[in-house]
Amino acid sequence: MAKSLLIITRQAPWSGPAAREALDIALAGGAFDLPIGLLFLDDGVFQLAPGQKPTNLEQKDLQANLQALPLFGVEDLYVAARSLAERGLAADGLSLPAQVLDDTALRQLTQDYDQVITL
Known part of the structure; x- marks a missing residue:
């Protein structure tokens, strides 16, 4: 059986490549039927904020990648x-439904996955 993977994304969508890389890893893992979880933490929660205008910052819009996750x-x-x-x-x-976790549940979440990647 494939090992489960939790990807923790902590960067805002406009602060560099880390947010896009986290989504790319999640999409690639999902394409290979790996059990994937994606946690938005710290400024990473801004990736889920609606109404972003990344072209104003000369950035690519991550919304299409986010909508493709399911x-x-x-x-x-x-x-x-x-x-x-x-x-x-x-x-x-x-912009997407996500399970909201308190600090205790976050600690447990990281224990529930075989591998954890933080970007």
């Missing part, structure tokens, strides 16, 4: 409650 079998999406609160975002206003 098509590639990546359906286990998580977001840190503390990160949302610190950045003034609400779970019901995100």
Whole structure:
């Protein structure tokens, strides 16, 4: 059986290549039917904020990649409650549904996966 992989994405979509790389890894793993979870933590929660205009910053829009996650079998999406609160975002206003986890649940989540990658 394939080992499960949790990808923790901590970077805002406009702060460099890390956000895109995290999504690329998730999509590639999903294409090979790996059990993948994706956790949006710290500034990574901004990837789920609607209404972004990345072209103003001469960046590529990640929304198409995010919307493709379920098509590639990546359906286990998580977001840190503390990160949302610190950045003034609400779970019901995100561009994709994600399970909101408190700090205790986050610690348990990392234990539930065989491998963890942080970008």
